[in-house]
Amino acid sequence: MMLEKNFDDKTFEKKIIPYLDGSLSIEETSEFQAFISTHPEFEKKIKAKELEIENFKKMIPAAVISKETLESIQTEMRVSIFNLLSEEPKSFFDHWRIKWEDWRSR
Amino acid sequence: MKRKDFYQLVAPLSEKLYRHAYTLIPDDLQAEQLVVDGLNAYLLRERKKILLKEVNLEDKKEVTLQRRYHFKGILRNICDIGIRRSVHFLEQMKDMRPHGYHSFYSLEPKVRFTMSLRFDAKFTVEEIEDIIQLPRYEVIEKLHNGRFLLATDLNPGSSL
Numbered sequence: 306m307m308l309e310k311n312f313d314d315k316t317f318e319k320k321i322i323p324y325l326d327g328s329l330s331i332e333e334t335s336e337f338q339a340f341i342s343t344h345p346e347f348e349k350k351i352k353a354k355e356l357e358i359e360n361f362k363k364m365i366p367a368a369v370i371s372k373e374t375l376e377s378i379q380t381e382m383r384v385s386i387f388n389l390l391s392e393e394p395k396s397f398f399d400h401w402r403i404k405w406e407d408w409r410s411r
Numbered sequence: 412m413k414r415k416d417f418y419q420l421v422a423p424l425s426e427k428l429y430r431h432a433y434t435l436i437p438d439d440l441q442a443e444q445l446v447v448d449g450l451n452a453y454l455l456r457e458r459k460k461i462l463l464k465e466v467n468l469e470d471k472k473e474v475t476l477q478r479r480y481h482f483k484g485i486l487r488n489i490c491d492i493g494i495r496r497s498v499h500f501l502e503q504m505k506d507m508r509p510h511g512y513h514s515f516y517s518l519e520p521k522v523r524f525t526m527s528l529r530f531d532a533k534f535t536v537e538e539i540e541d542i543i544q545l546p547r548y549e550v551i552e553k554l555h556n557g558r559f560l561l562a563t564d565l566n567p568g569s570s571l
Contacts, residue, residue, distance in 0.1 A: 322555075322558070323551070326529065326536070326551075326554055327529075327535050327536055328536045328547075328550075328551045328554065357562065358558075361558065361561040361562050362530050364512065364514055364515050364561050364564070365434075365512075365515055365526055365527055365530055365531060365561075366433065366434065366437070366509055366512045366515060367430060367531060368429065368430050368433035368434075368437075368442070368509075370425075370426050370429050370430070371439075374429070374439060374443055375425060375426060375429075377443060378425045378428075378429060378443055378446055378447065379422055379425050381443075381447045382418070382421065382422065382425060382446075382447065382450055383418055383422075385447060385450055385451050385454060386414050386417055386418045386421075386450075386454065387414055387418075389451060389454040389455060389458065390414045390417060390454060390458060390461060390462060392413065392414060392462060393462075406414065406415060
């Protein structure tokens with residue numbers, strides 16, 4: 306009985322990170338959640354791993370974009386969209402709307 | 412969909428796109444260029460689909476769904492171009508590495524991109540599979556390797 310418990314604990318301990326990652330399959334996730342609900346002491350181990358993950362997330366850069374760069378990217382994106390997505394006019398007015406948009410995007 | 416509607420859909424994504432591009436090439440100008448090139452490649456590939464797809468900009472749920480769909484599409488192209496490009500910048504990148512992120516930028520580009528998709532944008536493993544065009548087991552492997560290497564740097568002897 307004891308051996309079986311240890312086996313369970315170890316098996317599920319290995320699954321903490323994939324569980325937090327979201328890389329477990331649907332069946333494995335429900336199996337894992339069922340295990341947590343019957344083993345409240347296991348929560349501590351999960352919390353400890355979560356903390357470890359939070360620490361190394363800080364090592365991933367979250368680049369801050371300057372206002373100028375943001376404006377420049379958005380202008381370039383607008384030009385690309387208006388140049389590369391050429392709409393087919395459906396009517397006479399549509400034709401002039403497209404021309405007008407083309408002119409404004411320059 | 413009209414061009415101005417598509418622009419309205421993707422313009423709010425520019426900052427996020429830039430952040431992901433920056434994980435591949437940590438340089439302001441190069442990251443900006445990568446976002447624009449990724450968008451251009453996406454537009455060239457998906458032009459017909461985009462124009463045929465209708466969008467109701469009043470419907471917030473629909474806007475969120477469509478925006479996420481295009482976000483993934485543009486990221487797929489940024490990943491494709493950026494990984495090839497980052498190989499050319501390998502030498503210069505040694506000087507570009509932002510202060511405090513040396514460990515992260517010593518990881519291989521695809522691992523960096525996968526980590527940023529998972530932990531910054533909070534994409535699921537299935538979504539990452541679709542963005543970086545790798546099978547599930549390789550995505551999981553990249554996440555594992557990235558975590559392991561970062562954790563080892565952070566805390567030598569860690570079991571992560």
